[in-house]
Amino acid sequence: MEIKQIMKGVELFDGLSDEELDKVISLCQERRYKDNDVIAIQNSPGKDLFIIQEGFVEVAVAGRAGGTSKVIVNLGVGQTVGEMSLVDQGPRSATVRAINTPTVVQVITHEAFEKLCETNTQIGYVVMRNMAADLSFRLRQRHLSDITG
């Protein structure tokens, strides 16, 4: 599927005009992974945002002592990974691994994204509002998963 069509299905960019979306797309770099390839490692530095274009990834979290990691969720096309680091610049909160071949992601670096949001505050506002809504969605999802999962 064409990248613009994928990006229109990404909640983070909902509400952006075609022109604004083109500016975001101009920052994207494609990366391709095979099943079991690691995309991001928990506790490692890394501030880039990943948008899943094709395939699935699993998100796994290890305990504080670095014990066995547990897969907490799988993410499909249109989902994003790394937005927490984009906001708080902290280390990765989870390990992310491709579970399909191919898994294709679009990557936006923290620096490029921040620069775009600073020069175009409308994009910055829309994305930050959507990011807050996405975090709310995930929190609600976790609550229901804990109850029914």
Place this chain on the structure above:
Amino acid sequence: MAVYKVSVVVTKSDHPGAIVNLEVAPEVGKTLSLGNEEFTIVEVLELMPPRGDFHFLHVTCIPKNLEE
């Protein structure tokens, strides 16, 4: 273009669940595919009110082979 952003919980299985975008609203009794696996939807809830083109749903499902 409506997008159904769906939080999926799988019961009766060790599947971790998923978050996926669907083009068609999920319905109880229908099949949901996650990668190579198929599940039967047993419950659909609205997780948050819709905004723009996006609808936010929560789905509970069971593996297809455990369907009664």
